[in-house]
Amino acid sequence: MARPKKVAAEPAHKAGAAPMSANAKLLKDSGSIAVATLISRITGFAKQLLLLTVLGPAIASAFISANLIPNMVAELVLGAVLTAIVVPTLIRAEQEDADNGATFVRRLVTAAFTVLFVATVLTLAAAPILAGHVLVSSDGKVNTNLTVALTYLLAPALLFYGMSALFTAILNTRQAFKPGAWAPVMNNVVALTVLAVYALTPGEITLDPVRMSDPKLLVLGLGITAGVATQALCLLPAIRRHGINLRPLWGVDARLKQFGKMGIAIILYVLISQVGLVVANNVASQADVAGPAIFANAWALLQLPYGVIGVTLLTAIMPRLSRSAADDDTPAVVDDLSVATRLTMIAMIPIVTFMTLAGPEIGQALYGYARFSGDAERLGSAVSWSAFSLIPYSLVLIHLRVFYAREQAWTPTWIILGITTIKILISALAPVIARDSDDVVIVLGVATGLGFTAGAVIGGVLLHRSLGDLRMVNVGRTVTRVLLASIAGGAVMLIVDTVTGLDRVSGGAGSLLRVVIDSVVMFSVAFGLMRLAGIPEVVAITVAISRKLGITPPAPDLGLDDTPADDIYATTVLRRPDTYGFPAYGQSLDTQTMVLPVIRPGAVDSTGKAQFPYAVPQTDTGFQAEGGPRVSDDAVGGVPAADSAARAAAGMSTEVGPDAPNSTDSEHTDAPDEGDTHEDGARSAMPPHDPTYDTGMLPIPPQVPPSAAANRGQRGPKLIPGASVAGGRYRLLAGHGGARGLKFWQALDIKLDREVALTFVDADQTSGENSGHDGPQAVLSRTLRLGRINAPGLARVLDVVRGSSGGIVVAEWTPGRSLREMAETVPSPVGAARAIRALASAAELAHRGGGSLSIDHPDRIRISASGDAVLAFPGTLGDSDAQGDVRGLGAMLYALITARWPIRVGGVTGSAATIGGLRLADFGPDGTPVEPRQIRPEVPFEISAVAVRSLESNKGVRTAATVQHVLEQASVVDQKTDFIPVLRLGQRAVAPGADSLADPELLAAERERSKRMMWIMVALGVLAALVVGVLIWWMVSIFAPGASDKPLDQQINIGLTSSVAPPAASAPPADDPAAPPTSVPLPVTGAAVFSPEGTPDGAAAAGAVLDQNAATVWRTDQYFQQFPALKKGVGLLATLPTPAKLTNVSITSPSAGSTVEIRTSPTEAPTLDQTQLIGSAKLGDGVTDIAVQTDQAARFVLVWITGLANSGGQFQTAIADVRFDAAP
Template sequence: MPQKQAAATAQQVEEKPDNSNARLVRDSGSIAIATLVSRITGFGKTVLLLTVLGPAIASAFTVSSTIPTMISELLLGAVLTAIVVPTLVRAEKEDADGGAAFVRRLVTAAFTVLATGTVLATALAPVLTRHVFLSDDGKVNTALTTALTYLLLPAVLFYGMSALLMAILNTHGRFKPGAWAPVLNNIVVLVVLGLYALTPGEITLNPVRMSEPKLLLLGVGVTLGVVVQVVSLLPTIRREGIDLRPLWGVDARLKQFAGMGAAIILYVFISQAGLTISTRISSHWDIAGPAIYQNAWALLQLPYGVIGVTLLTAIMPRLSRNAAADDTPAVVDDLGAATRLTMIALMPIVTFFTFAGPQIGQAMYGYGRFGGDAARLGEAVSWSAFTLIPYAMVLIHLRVFYAREQAWTPTWIILGITTVKVVLSVAAPTFVSADHVVIALGVANGFGFLSGAIIGGWLLHRSLGDLRMANVGQTITRVVLASLAGGAVLLIVDKVLGLHRLSDTFGGFGSLVRVGITAIVMFGVAFGLMRLLGIPEIVAITVAISRRLGITPPAPDLDLDGTPLEDIHETTLLPKPDLRAAPYYYRFDPYLDAQTMVLPVIRPDAVELTEKTEFPYPVRQASATARSGVPADSPRGTPDSARTPDGGFRTTSEAGAAVPAPIHRSSTYQGEGGTRVSDDAAGGVPAAESATAAGGGLSTDTPPSGNAGGKSGGPVDSEARPGGAGDDGGPEHLPEDEDHAGPETGVYEAISPQMPPMRVESPSKRIQRGPKLTPGASVAGGRYRLLASHGGARGLRFWQALDVKLDREVALTFVDADQQATDNSGHDGPQAILSRTLRLGRINSPGLARVLDVVRGSSGGIVVAEWTPGRSLKEMADTVPSPIGAARAIRALAAAAEMAHRGGGSLSIDHPDRVRISAAGDAVLAFPGTLSDSDAQSDVRGLGAMLYALITARWPIRIGGLSGSVATVGGLPLADFGPDGTPVEPRTIRPEVPFEISAVAVRSLESNKGVRTAATVQHVLEQASVVDQKTDFIPVLRLGQKPPSAPDETLADPELLAAEKERSQRMMWILVGLGILAALVVGVIIWWLLSVFAPGSSNAPLNEQRNIGLTSSAAPPSSPGASQAPASAPATGGVPVPVTGATVFSPEGTPDNVGSIGSVLDNNPATTWRTDAYFQQFPALKKGVGVLTTLGSPSKLTKVIIESPSPGTQVEIRTSPTASPTLDQTQLIGSAVLGDGTTEIPVRADQPARYVLVWITQLANNGGQFQSSIAEIRFESSI
């Protein structure tokens, strides 16, 4: 019977159509809607909870609801996410019963653990609340928290089972039930809170009775929501035929993850320990502390969940795959991209939250019973908003470590986070007041995550090597500056327009409008500046949006499929805009449907997994094992058709061309243009001028220590040798050592780069064909995207490309692109060419494009150099340039050649396709590549040829026996030759050419004509370029006449110069705008300081001027039970009541002017007590301030007499049961607006009181500042 059931289950799993991708696509829309609805209802639930409950009950509820979620996460949640879910998928695929037995065991074990944990936690509820999360002498009511905890702890079982059932349904392709279940939970809680608000009465806090209807409704109702969440999944479980009957036992799969499970549990425990300590501290000092702390963090999570996670969704799975495959360069690139996206997405939001935090708090939570603390919650958001950045970085780091199966590394990170957080949290009450402790806890949490990001970055640096964050730093700097500029404009607009009146007049709804206006201003300025500063991601978004709206034309059609293979010497012109103006048209646009270039198709089954290195051609490479080969009969083995005779691998394009897989590049130096190779070795032998010592160096792209599947390969071929060398020569053989398959360290000797073993056979058996280089192809592991061909020469191919990572154009010289070289590592081989060219990177000259990088392959490689904007030599020669301008242009190239010759190298100036004329009019060797036959004399000959070609538009050197009028070199026809075999002098073709220039062009072509060095060419051209300048006479100028300008003899490109001038003017306007903005900001700051510290219209001495009143922001609360005392006729016959003492009552912040409070009782109207000077009226900055008096004995007051020189001050008279009350504990017995002089306030007290509070709710307006004074306070009673 069990076998039949298992077979039926397996058949059902196999035949079930819902497992198809089609169903996932159909359900994706519903899942997205459910996620959005869940976030909206969840946020609405939080707002309604605070609005209905108020700060005291909300804090108790927050603590009690946190306990079951923490216990559930500790028991099952984290382990379920990290371990159990992948195991479910494996069990479903591998087990004969489709994983049915594994699911039963898992559900049984999970239910048992959760139920046991629930029972134990419920029994220990008083201990948890009184001794772990709260303190007996704290502000939060422990009795109420304990009562709610009893009612909410059963949710532990349902939280865990809900997560487990969702995971099971997801593995069966059922995603909608799990997406909509939280929505049902939120709806139930919203209904419960609505019923709570409608239920009459209040929860009594002293004593707390479990039988109170509102208490039972709140606790049982919230737990019911979690139960509904679980029950809603059961119908789908039944329809899917998933068997949940108990089955005892532990599956073998779970045992192998015991170590990782322990690490994850320890991680969660450390994290929750930090949260527990923060909750205990906040509840001890602030009655609203837990509610503010938790909801401020939840408010920060809202933009991160909507924006940050959305933008990182595309890159995080790729980062995980690359990390799991030990593809170190790809991981480094993904880290850089993730960091850029994080900063671009979150930095403006962090800035907005920092500047507009109090307004956001009022807009979101400034309603009902929590209105008085909403601004304080917003202030907590403002101070802790910076946490989002390190928090996002920590999550990225953790993803890498878990993917690399370094499960214990995140534990060290969370340990550092929690340690810093706890230390700062414990110290917070020492340095801040009680009302600001919760704000300091948010700051401590931020510094904790900041330390975690630093620790994670350091550990990643140790594991991956150089993280290459230099270019990311430039982007971050621009984003930060743009965000700060937007924040400054926000403050100016808010102050100038007086938007605070919206909050003062309309409360939360007015603050919502205020936040919307300031958000539009701030984000508009910030992202506008990012667009002007050229942030690539922002430009891509704006370009895509403008195309969609029809503002700009669509991306050009490159017509790549129909591009024929032309002569290699002809430049391929692409119908595209100027890349300097909009280089992003040719980049992949992840945000919209912008047209981009298509990568060559690579069949997924043609080769094995790609190794973790970068390659010069768009091919995949076999997975490498550290010093161990992969046997041919491996289950992951490559088909015979994909293997090359030399033991490598190839891909097969649609045209049938097989491309051998190249090897890795060695890289130890991080320069401005990217990575550089560290050695000038040819064929693995270090050159004399190696950049690093043989002792070793740091590499970020060494092959992994094991294959991707985690299986050891076969033995090492004794014939294998690095570099793909042939039978002849080459380095020594690799030893057959299996001990090298250890963990990846990222460190190896620079002279012995590791590489996968390869079989070596005779060169005659090698069948190699070069890759088809076409516009749009991606090379060097996707780092560079080809844009246009610029010809080639002698086995070299010259291409203009886009560096996708650094977002700039580069010049690529493909060495042995056709892979015709038979000896890759010899003196004439491609590797030697790359090594010689690499030395040119030391030369800094206008006549040489700076060498940025060298990418080595198994046969050939790529030289990466800076791109030279301008024109090709042929294009410039066709314009018939000035001979003087041509001489000046070649002079720069001659200077570069002389510098190379002095260093013992050469440039290989041998073909017109190599040379371009820059925007400044200099001839530049734009495509470096030093061949073996190049020397100083050949460069001198090349200089003469370039000068000749630039003047005459003809090539003076016969190449490869070319002759005749139709023969061309680089698009230039051959020159006419005289009887002696020398080309016709340029003066014969163009008589205006100066003799010196014509002579050096011809004599440089022959070694016996007197011009033998590049220095000679440079010197002669310098002299010739000034020979025709007239300096003998100074022309007479009439008044107002401009001197005649000398003719421009340079070859500078006017279009490029105009574009450069336009960019300079645009940058100038940006700087002018930033300067004006800075001036406005400084002006606002000066005005604010003057308004605060200047005496205004007061005649008081400077030492009695007003103090700044910066205290917590809060809106006025609605005092339960307080009612406005009706005005009545003044009572007569009252008995004066003696007053024994007075103190300043300021529950929010430092008391005002404590030293002069005795003036209100000295019977001297000339002495007064003054409040601080405030630049905003109450309750914008605080609820109010008052004087708490102590009567000689309890009295039933009838009248309060106040003498004050501050007319317009509004006061409330309140009685207090204690000498240190909260405002909510006082009772309103009267109110009035003070006049100038004596004001009698009738009051109506129900019972005698000893403590009376004169509470100021509105200050007098004095010259734009707000301050009130009280001279005397007297009381009268009826007895």
């Protein structure tokens, strides 16, 4: 007979390649935008870095407060809320509207532009109130006039932020992720250019008063707004390429009304979040002039690692999550939630640990330059204390995406309410909790983290209530291992940092080197331990890298592409039956394979005639009584159990099977060939179907007679290792036999990364009646009832997958050995009795519930690692009953003891070579098998008797409870009292008794795990020893006695006490009033104004302080606010001829009440952090002598004014002369 042609399925799209699965598409989308997102985060961080170093803390705080208004509205409302609602609504419009949602997009864009324009105008009108009394109060330390001026210039950015977010959402629904990912990069590039121009523009922003015409102010405000406009406008070319029409169209669409219904929830969400943000910014601005800048940039620094990982994943997964939610596919939503949570936690926990331990060093390395060097360490401390908030923050964002995808707009309101409440309470107490004003911003960061923690807890509770079981057990185990590995890596990092002396490195460049070395050490140790712990994601990454580097050989080829000639018709999933026999039907559908979703009880098609691919009982109560409650990891009751990817034909390539033997040549001639096409080369068009009821299979018109092709014999799937079934959800690993039309397989759950047991019901599609009492669907329904039973002797039923003919029962995998393998080891009779006792207990529970287990074949039973006999492959057949299970219990006990099967196939007169690999037992003249005691004399009488008598219903054993009771007694009575022998030193204990049926292979694997755990414990022990050693060394260096004769409390300095102020100069002894002077005056070669945070004050008059003329003075600028509201201070840097050790500084000044500090500098152009304080005083009217004390000679001396004299609300200080005295 001629071999039929091999035809590949034609995909649904025009491309020639096979369509990718949902996970592959998600991976590709994530990879395509990862680079853009990374560059966006890096350039955005560079922008924030330049803002601080170029503007300084005072101006930067005003700018950040002003820019907070458009950012708060745009990013929170549009970026987090509106975009999440637009995506699912646009998808539905694309699916439901005849024009693919084009009209809806036009109306949406028109309405959004109008609302944003009105909001921008209102913001401009309310700028003085918002900037002067809401975000920054008038009595705070941030300049309110500058904040109001910048608000006028930055408010128009609100319109462009909104349109950019809307354009990105529209492009995302078209699967165009790249333009939206690159748009923020363009914004950041423009902003960096603007800051460079600002730095090169001469002069400084005038603050007393602030003038809107100031060039630097205009460059800063209008330039940043231009960057945001660029972000929105650069998306227009991509909009045009995808043929999206943005012409204005007025009108109210039904879906726009849905926005109106959600509007109240959105407005409430925004108001609640605004309250928390306003409180935090107010508290920060009142306590510290640099508070808003530190608070905002600490959070921006935390966002840098999260943005690359978390946002990338969420951006790509949002359309997929929205489609699953729109299809009401709860299992797919839960799967996406679990995957996103696990991947985010694996990436975030090590980063959070590193930032917590190395926060101050990170602050110095990144921000310790130019005008912000004095506050860089404080910013790093804020990062260190608030780094933990990344964990709950990422969880909250994942939860919000799920709620918005399910169009539950009110649910996030409860989450943000919990977040804001906790945040406000702790923020209000921040000035009380903090030790001083510098620590207030640290407490604000902690308040943010605790608020998100509360939000994560609330979101988890609400998700559990909405979705049911969230399957977080595996996630919890993974998080625990990652956390322990990260802590160990952090401990090693601290030890290396101390031993190598990196903790003594200072300065921006030195701190950067320290951070790089510490990060390499910590992440290497942490991810190495994760690899040893066997975290699947880390293992996959390391294996892929090692294969790329050639360290590990390539993955083995399963040989699925080299199928032998006899198996060329194999398929890898349940095959669609050939039920389409009308001329319009394209024969290419024969080559598509799929798994049908569950059809709910009582469901009907569009005609109302309940025409389904298989018969479904229409009586809800009857069906529910038969199927019982759904017990599954994949669904809540009433939700299809099949993977969402299997809802539609996936275009998988298979091969057309051969014709049935009874087919004739004429039938082949009449049937249309699969390669037939129209004259234009196109295939026949598919018949229309009703989109309101789509089971993934076209409805079968009853009026069209079947063609000859429909009479061909149906061919079942060829199940082979490595094949995927159930829409790619499960990958087959190994077959474990079968029984009476069932096939048993061990498989891997791809999504949840766990092994499962699959029972294929009618895999060969030989059942003539699909829905009768003995049909496959009835088998699936009866088996689903077993999910309610929780017993060691029954593998828990997780799910059932219903197909057009037959289906799959998914159960937990039972590690161990098959019954045949265990019987071949000749186990002890007592051990066998204990094993079957667990199976009898499960059978009794099933019988009490009105069901049965179908204990009818040895291939169904596996012996678990704990020695229990488990029904590993559930599948309750139609002829199964309680008496049959009792008979099966006796047969399993008999087989386990004797390695023989005591039941003949086909009745007493049947015969077979083997059953499940077991030979048939020897039978006596009466047709009953010989007793186990005759084969193995050591078998106790009770065990032998129950094995034989359970096989016949008239022998006294009629219930599973009786079997369980007798086996319990037999196993106890037969126990012997053993004396524990004395073991000599080094002698091994004897092997455990033979009554245990524990699997030797599992014991070997357990020993391997124990050995690996031993090495981990050794490593942790060594690590602990190193930590203890460092602590001992530190304490010894502190408390060990030295050569000094001072008391111990004067010798010890562990850095926990405040520095002692320089002592005043000693007065001359009372008995020698005419003592010679202890210092001599020094000449000064030059003086210059030192103003690191703005233009020098009175630079031309700086030399007046050296002429020793009280009539000529140098004055600071006149300020309306006291230092450090605008700047930290201003001063005079004097240059001496040679380095000298100063003893006294005399300042002549008419500005009584001014506060000055005397500092030494190593260079002529230092930063304030590079100077060293040697004395301080408050100036009086006239000459003020300031005693100083220094251990090193210095050439450059700074007179640093930290407090100005107050004269009628005007703050200004004047200095007439300065004199320096040094030791002779």
